[in-house]
Amino acid sequence: MYTLIREVNSRNIEVIKIKDHHSNRMIALNSQVSPQKEIEKFIEQLRSNKCYFIIGSGNGTLLQYLIDLKLKSKIYILEPFKEIDFDNELKGELKKNNIYFFHEENLNYLQITGAIRSSTGMEFEILFHPNYDKLSKNILNPIIQKIKMGTTTASINKNTEKFFRFDWLIEPILNLSLSKNGKSLLEIKENFLGKPFILVASGPSLVDNLDFIKKNQDKAYILASGSAVNGLLNNGIIPDFVTIIDASLVNFTAHFENTKYSGPIITTGTANHLILKHHKGELYFTNFELDTITAEVRPDFLKVSTVSSVAIYSLLLTHYLGASEVFLVGQDLALKDGKYYANGVHEHQASKNLGDIVEVEGNIGGKVSTNLNLASMLENFNNAVSVIQEVNNQIKIYNLSKSGAKIKDVPFKDKNDIMLAETIDKSWIPTNVSKKEIDYTLSLEYYKKIIDSKKEVDDISRKIKKINSKAVTFKDLEKLLKLIKKLRQNAMIETHILNMIYSSTKSINNMFEFGFEGNFQTNEERVEMLKKLLDFVEIVQNYLEELIQHNNWPEIFKRR
Structure with missing residues (x-):
C-alpha cells in the first residue's frame, strides 16, 4: 500500500512523492531541485536502434524530453502508479515518436511480448526513471514479473515460429484440394445464433463434468477442441463438432489417426493434411490470419485471428457464430496432480515434459499450479475474452473448472446451478460419411x-x-x-x-x-x-x- 502526494515546492517545481506504507519511507519520484538536469543526465544513456522499457514517468518531464530527442528507437514507459497519468494529446504525440505509455494495472505481459516481437533485431534494455529504483519490491515486482513473463513468452513464441515455419506453409498448400472447393463455416452460421455452447477442452477437470455434458447434450452445441474429442468419445459422448488448427504430425498420430469420430470438423488450412485427408465426415473451413495460402484462394472464408491454441480458436468461433452462452469444460489452464490432460485423452511425449511450475490465481480462489506454456495460454485467453467483450455484450462465458486457473472476467459456475431448458434441433448437422478425393x-x-x-x-x-x-x-x-x-x-x-x-x-x-x-x-x-x-x-x-x-x-x- 502507498499514498501518492503531489506538491509544488518553493522553487515552483511539481514534486510527486510516494509514502510507502510497507517500508514507511517517503520517496520523491523526481528531482526537487532540477528535474530538467536530472532527465538530461538520464537520456544521455539512450541510443538509436534499441528497444527500451522505462519503469516510471515521474512528473512527466521525461516525456517531453523524449519527444524532443527524436530518437530512432522504440520506447515503452511502464508507470506503476495509476494516479500518474497524462492527457491523450500528449500520449498521441508520444506514439508518433514510437513512445508508448502504459499503466501497470492495464498492462498484460502479452503487450510486452508484442513489443519485443515488433522490435526484433534491436537490443532491448530495462531502465528505471530516476528515483523509481528506490521504491520497494512490493510496488515494482508486478511490473518486473510482467516483463519477465513477456520476455519468456516472446522466446517461446519465437521457438514456436521456428518449429512450425515449414508446416504453416506446407499444410495449407497440401490442403488446397479440400479448401479451394470446401464449405465455408459461414454457410451454417444461422443455425448457431442465440444458442448455448458447451466448449470442451482436454484439461483434467473434463472428467468431473462429463455428467453435465451428457445431461445437456440436447440443449447446447457440444464443440470439442482438438484432442478433447477422444476424452468425450472414450466416455460415450459424441460431440456435434470438432475444431482443428494444429499443423503438426503429432496432432495426427496422437489424437486423430485412430479416432472413431466421423462427424463434422471446423478447421483452417493450417491443420495437418493427414487429418483432413482421412476424415470421413464433413469439413467446414475458416481462414486463419497467418495462413496466406488459403486466404488467397478462398478470401470469402470467415477470417479468424491467429491464436496460440485450438481452445482459443474455438472460443472465438462461438463469438463469431452468435452464441448466447458458453460453458467452458476442461479449460483448466492448470495442472491437477501434476497432469496436463484429462483421463481418456491420448497423450503425447511433449505433454509429459511440464518444465518450470508457477502459481496463478485459481478459478474458485487461492492458488493453483501451472507451467509456463499454460500460463502463457492463460494470458492469451484473458486477451481473447477482453477482445470479445469489447464488441459483444450479449455473450456470457462461464468456466466450470473448480481446479483450474482464473480466466479474467470469466466467472466460475457450478454445473449444478446451470439449467438449460430448451432442446435444440440438431437434425441439420451433417452425418454423411465419404472418402476424400485428393487432387494435388x-x-x-x-x-x-x-x-x-x-x-x-x-x-x-x-x-x-x-x-x-x-x-x-x-x-x-x-x-x-x-x-x-x-x-x-x-x-x-x-x-x-x-x-x-x-x-x-x-x-x-x-x-x-x-x-x-x-x-x-x-x-x-x-x-x-x-x-x-x-x-x-x-x-x-x-x-x-x-x-x-x-x-x-x-x-x-x-x-x-
Whole structure:
C-alpha cells in the first residue's frame, strides 16, 4: 500500500512523492531541485536502434524530453502508479515518436511480448526513471514479473515460429484440394445464433463434468477442441463438432489417426493434411490470419485471428457464430496432480515434459499450479475474452473448472446451478460419411512457384556477392537496394515466404526504420548494410531450399 502526494515546492517545481506504507519511507519520484538536469543526465544513456522499457514517468518531464530527442528507437514507459497519468494529446504525440505509455494495472505481459516481437533485431534494455529504483519490491515486482513473463513468452513464441515455419506453409498448400472447393463455416452460421455452447477442452477437470455434458447434450452445441474429442468419445459422448488448427504430425498420430469420430470438423488450412485427408465426415473451413495460402484462394472464408491454441480458436468461433452462452469444460489452464490432460485423452511425449511450475490465481480462489506454456495460454485467453467483450455484450462465458486457473472476467459456475431448458434441433448437422478425393494439381502449382522463387533468389544472391564487401560505393548501394526490391516484388516471397521467417524480415524492416542515422555517408555504414542484406537473402535462400526438400511433401512433389 502507498499514498501518492503531489506538491509544488518553493522553487515552483511539481514534486510527486510516494509514502510507502510497507517500508514507511517517503520517496520523491523526481528531482526537487532540477528535474530538467536530472532527465538530461538520464537520456544521455539512450541510443538509436534499441528497444527500451522505462519503469516510471515521474512528473512527466521525461516525456517531453523524449519527444524532443527524436530518437530512432522504440520506447515503452511502464508507470506503476495509476494516479500518474497524462492527457491523450500528449500520449498521441508520444506514439508518433514510437513512445508508448502504459499503466501497470492495464498492462498484460502479452503487450510486452508484442513489443519485443515488433522490435526484433534491436537490443532491448530495462531502465528505471530516476528515483523509481528506490521504491520497494512490493510496488515494482508486478511490473518486473510482467516483463519477465513477456520476455519468456516472446522466446517461446519465437521457438514456436521456428518449429512450425515449414508446416504453416506446407499444410495449407497440401490442403488446397479440400479448401479451394470446401464449405465455408459461414454457410451454417444461422443455425448457431442465440444458442448455448458447451466448449470442451482436454484439461483434467473434463472428467468431473462429463455428467453435465451428457445431461445437456440436447440443449447446447457440444464443440470439442482438438484432442478433447477422444476424452468425450472414450466416455460415450459424441460431440456435434470438432475444431482443428494444429499443423503438426503429432496432432495426427496422437489424437486423430485412430479416432472413431466421423462427424463434422471446423478447421483452417493450417491443420495437418493427414487429418483432413482421412476424415470421413464433413469439413467446414475458416481462414486463419497467418495462413496466406488459403486466404488467397478462398478470401470469402470467415477470417479468424491467429491464436496460440485450438481452445482459443474455438472460443472465438462461438463469438463469431452468435452464441448466447458458453460453458467452458476442461479449460483448466492448470495442472491437477501434476497432469496436463484429462483421463481418456491420448497423450503425447511433449505433454509429459511440464518444465518450470508457477502459481496463478485459481478459478474458485487461492492458488493453483501451472507451467509456463499454460500460463502463457492463460494470458492469451484473458486477451481473447477482453477482445470479445469489447464488441459483444450479449455473450456470457462461464468456466466450470473448480481446479483450474482464473480466466479474467470469466466467472466460475457450478454445473449444478446451470439449467438449460430448451432442446435444440440438431437434425441439420451433417452425418454423411465419404472418402476424400485428393487432387494435388493446384498444390503442385504452388510448389512450382516455390522452386521458381528459389531460382530467382539464387540469382539475386550471386549478384549481391559480386559487390566488393570491403568498399561499397553509392552505386553499389543503389544496385543492392534494387536487387532487394526485386526480391520483394516476387509475390510468392512477399506474400507467403517472408511471413514464415517473420523474425528475420522484421529485423530488416527495423534496420531500415531505426538502424542508420548517417544516411549511408560512410563506407562503414554501407558495408554493414551490404552484410545485413546479404545475410537476409541467404536466410530466404536457405529457407526455400529446406522448404523444397522437406519430408512433409508427398512423393509426387519430390519427383518434380
